[in-house]
Amino acid sequence: MGSNSYNPGDIVIQWLPPGLSLQISLDDQLAPCVDHVLPAGHKPPTNVSPHFASPKLPLNGVRVAGQGHTTNKTAKSMVGGILSSRLRYQHHEERKDGATFGLDVVSCDDMLGIEVTHTFEVFADVPVLRSWTTLRNQSSGFMTIMQASSLSIGGLTNGTRSWSESYSVWTANNTWFREAQWQERSLPDVGIDDIGLFELNDGHRATMARFSVSNQGSLSTETHLPMGAVTRKDGQDTWLWQIEHNGSWRWEIGDWQDGLYVAAGGPTKTDHAWEVVLCPGETFTSVPIALCHVVDSLEEAFATLTEYRRCLLRPHVDYERLPIIFNDYMNCLMGDPTEEKIHALLEPVRGCGAEYFVIDAGWYADDSNWWNDVGAWEPSQKRFPSGFKALLDGIRAKGLIPGLWLEPEVVGTRSVVSKQLPSSAFFQQCGQRVEERGRYQLDFSQFVVRKHLDSVIDRLVYDFRVGYFKFDYNIDLMTGTDADVTRGVSTGAAHLAHHRAYLQWVKDLLSRHDGLVIENCSSGAQRMDYAMLSVHTLQSTSDQQDPLLYAAIAAACPTAVVPEQGASWAYPQRRWSDETNVVTMINSLLGRVHLSGRLDNLEPAQYELVRQAMQVYRDVIREKLRTARPFWPLGLPRWHDEWVALGLAATDGTLLLAVWRRSGSNKCYLPLPKRHRNLLTVTLLYPAKFEAQIELEEGGLSIELPPVPCARLLQISP
Template sequence: MPADDPAITRTTCAGRPAWLLRTSRNAMLLSVADDGALRLDHWGDDGGGVGDGLSGDAYLPHTPWNRASQAHFLDGVPLAASTYGDRAFKEPGLVVQRQDGSSVSRLTWRDDRIEDDVLVLVFDDDATGLVVEHRFAVLAEHGIVVRDARVCNRGPDPLRVERVASAVLGLPPARYESWTLHGRWGDEYQLTRRALPPGKVVLDSRRGFTSHEANPWFAVTRAGEDGPVWFGALAWSGNWSIVLETERNDALHVVAGLHPFDSAWHLDPGEDFRTPSLACGYTDDGLDGAARLLHRYQRDHVLPARHRTTPPPVHYNTWLATAFDVEVEHQVALAGHAAELGVELFVVDDGWFGARNDDHAGLGDWVVDPAKFPRGLTQLVDEVHRLGMGFGIWLEPEMVNPDSDLYRAHPDWVLHLPDREPTLSRNQLVLNFAREDVREGVLAKLRALLAEHRIDFVKWDHNRPYTEVGWPRAAPERRREVWVRHVRGVYEVIGRLRAEFPDLMIETCAGGGGRVDLGILGLADVAQVSDNTDPGDRLRMQHGFSRAYAPRAMVGWVADAPEPTTGRTSPLEFRFHVAMQGVLGISGDIAGWGEDDRKQARELIAEYKRLRPVIQDGDQHWLVPPSDTEPCAVQYVSRDRREAVVFVYQVRGVAGEGPRRIRLRGLDADRRYRRDSDGLVTTGAVLMGVGLSSAFPPPPPPRHTEDWRSRVELWQAVDGEVAR
């Protein structure tokens, strides 16, 4: 796409009104059919003149001669929107009920607007006054189109929105495969590949938050092809749903957005509702290329702007050293050890507040425990700052223990139903952030804490799913809005805190990696991947995580050995090299580390700081994905292609197996590069064509089956030297 070409152009497709959306990587062609359907006539490679000769009719399934009436149906036709009431039998993206109980809508295209690379297509239903706006924001440089929808009631009677998707996406007939992220607590972000069968594959969460079990990201490829990839990521931290429906002619119909489960939105006359957004794109550069597009989009447009130009700090978190046994002198000692290692941020985890000696009490009472901090929290905060580090603290503001002053004062503040016994999980309940008084009450507590102390960082945790989701004081027609209003309320509180304390950094955590999506990443600077710090497991999780989310947002922890979740033991260097793939964090009892480990940790932290700009802001390439037996390698290349960082790992050796060649990517073929460790100079062409050996020197005795070997290489461009 030439730089001076418009991102959005009005055109025609087979005589129909059409719009061509073009980015540097792909094109999307939309048109409105005579029946009012919004078609997706093309989404993919921009070959120039995309609209020429496309009618969409070629996508229709074969109509038998004695079933001519079936030609009026939209089954098998790729669509950009689908409404219950269309002449189709595929998954609807919009269902609106009127007062008489009917849910059939018939939308007609009325208008379009193009403003600042944003296309808005307006449809309405004369019978009800329903107005629907489909929005397409084109980020041409990043190869991304961001979609959302707004539904408005311009009629005289109330309407009930039973379902409204952020986006509908249709692909023409082919055999497709999906790539999705699944798992469970301690095993999140497992990249899952499956052939899409006839019918529907549903990805979703009904737990109230993003979830450990699935993530609102997807990619689609043609079966047997590694190049073309269509992908999308939803910006929502509550219940969500992505439906991948293979139609009878093998066309693919994707519906992504808010989960319709137990949810509805009441629209009085004059009211409207806007969905969360879906960032979607296409590339012919495989899953790795799709990930790089999403990474750049997140770094430039999603992550909070305040800290985009400064790297997230190396941090130490106290949880694995102290758990709830927080005591000021021990914390001061840990801070001293952390500073000696080169840590930049010291984070006190759970146990500093209220009656918090275990997980049975204190949540909601964000007041410093005087028994643990006799001279107040300021003593520790000042010492941490004197040591040259930022100070961070753990919070779980959306939750409350029944054994807390907050719950005793306001038992009605939790999500509940008056005639149902509440279900405890981790001995806690969920505060109803749909309520304004709850939001204001929580905000007042947090504001007081942050105003009284020089707190630079908050780890915002979230440790249970939602049950008995009720809002008894709301009007009956509004009660099913609670799922959405709660999440919006959380966003509001975090957003207001960021506005009042603009230098504050926030980490999103939900029992590890249970709440990571483009919605929360618009408010949080970094994200936990998992409570499981086992480096072998983390390689697989971080590989999956980075298919959807930028390394700049990915927190990795170096923990003690044996690892507290799996009990496995691995070398300190290996643990560091895995955690260095994104934002480096350390936990564990560093006061108990020997001098050799401390010396090695200081060296590795210093090395990470040198490599950090390329790791966090460069383009990531997974050269060899994680495996149980074979080598694994990941590479980062600076945007100017002058530097490259390569991590190579071997979790488990196999007897008799020879070394592999690891070919680098994304370098300048004609440029010469020098390896920092030994001064070797060669060309980008050699590094990409011949590559590096995966071999490691023989391990010292005793040799074990699990070798846990790793190394990191820095390659830097040099000028005027001859390769040797």
């Protein structure tokens, strides 16, 4: 390795891929530090006080056994570690692969013999920075890694004095039935304040203040989305990030040298019982994160991140067709399918224009007591006396592609499969299988597990011609198996290995079965992350059964998932009013349609409302979904807002706008994005003949709706 000839303060990298600029310089220990990440065409401020000019936060947040901290940041923090400051810059290399631009920054510590390669990626001209690290043990002994952050960057407050009063932090709650609900808090409210930072002396670079959000367990987005944002209150500076991992993760913000930093990554020793032992020559690669910086509003950052997420998607014919999916679960058969009930639904489903018919939970069970008996995935003969193959053939005869619900990662405690597979196939704790809610967790890092599930999927595809799977997951394990702890594999490392093996298994399935659609569902949307979504075709957004509450979820979900992947339920009911049935239909129209409900029981006028909604989706909406950018005229929806609105800005210049009135005044003003304020024509797309008074006004439009809970879908054209 050896030393280099660089000096403190040297700018060693000025990287200019399409869409953004990245500058890296060296701190006084010659560790690389990100000076700025800016959208193309923007320059860092020039009239900055020396207090703010150089955040100099080491890029690599790495911690190994026995190495603590050098600053006032404590062991609870992701930054300020001894090793991070000793990782001296060595060299860098730029790469280009088609429309993907890459940068590798290599740093080393001679004392321990560790090499860290920090990799950045930019797709095409989308100004979003993707980042991860790869650690290599170049010593002659073992090395225990306890943290490998994917990015640490200071200077988020952009040279702003009194920045703690100027910026706020955003987090997103994501609980079952209440997904993607964002909250804004001031920095002082989360314990971060710039008061007194100028008086730091004796070499202190920061206080102990920090604010963190983390997840531990198998449900990667249970409680919070793996996202965060920092915005300036004038709406002219926004940082937005996401962690792309389907397991445990953490991000934090805090003060550093009179500014704000963010650090983010996957599992750590402190939070998740994760550590990895590297033998000489071995490597470990952290999980990716994405960082978006716009000199604009949070809404613009979400739109930019939407474009970035599209670059992650595995190519699939589903994104070209965006078909309508009928699923027999929500407010319909609710896990109790039978041959008779399904036959009754087929003609109404076909008549609405659906292209998939998915049989949800229960198809494998003779009765409703199936929860802890899953795992064999053989169809019930009692529910389908004419034969399951005959039923699925009948679905195809109606022009519909059959789909099935499956929970491949678990085996019920009463299942015969729990006795057929070896103990190594399951998560273990102190020599015992881990039982959670009547299920055992399969370990996908084991070949026997992947082979078993391959045979299950192949049988259902080849024997029954299944073209769609809804992959569900309904337990949450805090960490992985301890079966290999005696060999130096931590439970956190075992968990990470399982998560990565599961993703690879899904990729292999899709490669083997061309055209197969696999939906990601985990108790609604409790794994709505872009490790899962870069592999699975689409995402269930919730299990919420109240259409008025669902409106807040459906409107917020484009913050977490691109419209062409985000599937929200539409489940009309005979007992509901026409206005309530319109609400449930509009909940699904600006994303992927998950149609459900007992369509066979609807009155003719109710059924016609459903058919019209699906016609609007097929004729007008779905061709725009793949490239549309979301916006929120009333701001991000809050759970009890009286009015909620979601818009999609299409590339042809038109706007699609869903508006829900849930309570309060029956009139609302909706500002439109500045670039679209010259639009002239408003069309009530759905329901076309229902009451709505709409007027274009300067900067937006006003809408007056009936004084009952209701919704309308508008198209606004040049």
